Amino acid sequence: MRQEIVYARKDKKDPTIGPVAVMVAMETDVALVRRYMGVRGRPTRRIMNSSLYKAKHRNQSISIVGPMLGAPHAVMILEKLIVLGAKKILFLGWCGSVQENVQIADIVVPDMAMIGEGTSGYYALGNVDPRPSKGIVKAIEDSLEACSIPFHKGLVWSTDAPYRETRQKVLSLQQEEVLGVDMEISALFAAARFRSVEIGALLVVSDELGSLDWKPGFSSSKFKKSRKMAAEIVCSTCGNLAEI
Numbered sequence: 001m002r003q004e005i006v007y008a009r010k011d012k013k014d015p016t017i018g019p020v021a022v023m024v025a026m027e028t029d030v031a032l033v034r035r036y037m038g039v040r041g042r043p044t045r046r047i048m049n050s051s052l053y054k055a056k057h058r059n060q061s062i063s064i065v066g067p068m069l070g071a072p073h074a075v076m077i078l079e080k081l082i083v084l085g086a087k088k089i090l091f092l093g094w095c096g097s098v099q100e101n102v103q104i105a106d107i108v109v110p111d112m113a114m115i116g117e118g119t120s121g122y123y124a125l126g127n128v129d130p131r132p133s134k135g136i137v138k139a140i141e142d143s144l145e146a147c148s149i150p151f152h153k154g155l156v157w158s159t160d161a162p163y164r165e166t167r168q169k170v171l172s173l174q175q176e177e178v179l180g181v182d183m184e185i186s187a188l189f190a191a192a193r194f195r196s197v198e199i200g201a202l203l204v205v206s207d208e209l210g211s212l213d214w215k216p217g218f219s220s221s222k223f224k225k226s227r228k229m230a231a232e233i234v235c236s237t238c239g240n241l242a243e244i
Contacts, residue, residue, distance in 0.1 A: 014084055020088050024068075025184065109152070113189050117160045147236075156186075
């Protein structure tokens, strides 16, 4: 018997989707992914105030949904996608860098997450750290390497409070060898594991904290260029997910 009283369900007007779904944090990147997958027109459905688009890419049915902000919103969307049929999820977002050698416009591929948000606790993992699917991480790496795009692979910390990234906290994260900070990854990894679906993520570094002074790069040309590359990598990775 289902333990939850409130849970994601498929409504009459909801579409059935294929096993591959792309979750995109930022609206501008939703537009990029849509462009590279040739998706035009209005969304198929609205999900938790985000837009769901259906695409056909390399003979695969792929769903694109976004934007979203923060762990609760992202996990609610993930839960809905699973109910609609998603089994392999790829997340595209941004992160701030914690290490000084991780710079604006760099690509980060998380292989583990450190919990600093409140949603993960409701998707109990015991003593297991939130991790992505090895197969999806490998597919992302293969796509990046095929395009000769360098990337950082490692630990990412997720927080609910971006304006509480203190100097003491950043120093602590540096000692833990954390690469970057975002708002969704740990919760998405925990919820995906709890629901027995596969997930992986690709993050573009938008700002730097490693020097203990904030260096925003949101409007820089190299950041915009990397976002375009990341969107293309997401599209190429989706084409390989059927083999996992």
